[in-house]
Amino acid sequence: MLTNYSCREKGGKYISQGEIYYNIEYVGGSGSFSKDLMPKNLVVSFKNDKILFEILAPIGNSGIINLVNPEMNYYDTYISLFGTKCFYAGKPGELHPGFESMAGMELQKTNKTSVISGYNCNNAQVTFPSDRSKKYDIWYTDEIKVKNSNMATPFSEVDGVLMSFFFIMGKSELHFEAESVYKKEIPDKTFERRPKFRPVSREDMEKTMTDMVNL
16 A cells, blocks of 8 residues: 655654656657657655666557666666667666766756655756756755665766656656655565566667667
């Protein structure tokens, strides 16, 4: 049974396992596909220092999964696309494939605060070398206790769980906003490696991911 927590667990403890549901908004173009056929949600499952990101399209069982399980030394990226299933096994401290367009990103923390889905959030602003005057806001909270929650993402220096953020992948810009947070027991098997995925090189994974996002 799910419990929707607007803030903390009873007794003042911050939650350490559960799921976060994010809405996805596409800014600018999203390739030749209709936005109606693009993924609408990101689901993040977390348990202490283990975290699973799942972006699934509404058709064709297509999607992207990022898995971080330091206990088992898993830093995996999985893609399903039109029946093709492949994965890349990363190394500790390595950025997940697909974020090449975010190279040169600079992050500056600010004093701004906000509340998102009932969680107190801090702000940081992000800029890129192409135009340092253009600023992107991201928001994160320390009220969800996941160690190194942004490991293997461009936001690894952010010391909190992201509640409003963005990714630039190829020519696509995806914005994520937390809609709800649920406290629930997450089985350890959630963070196991996925079977029936073909291992590929980082270069092949980057190409497949770029092709998928920019369809």
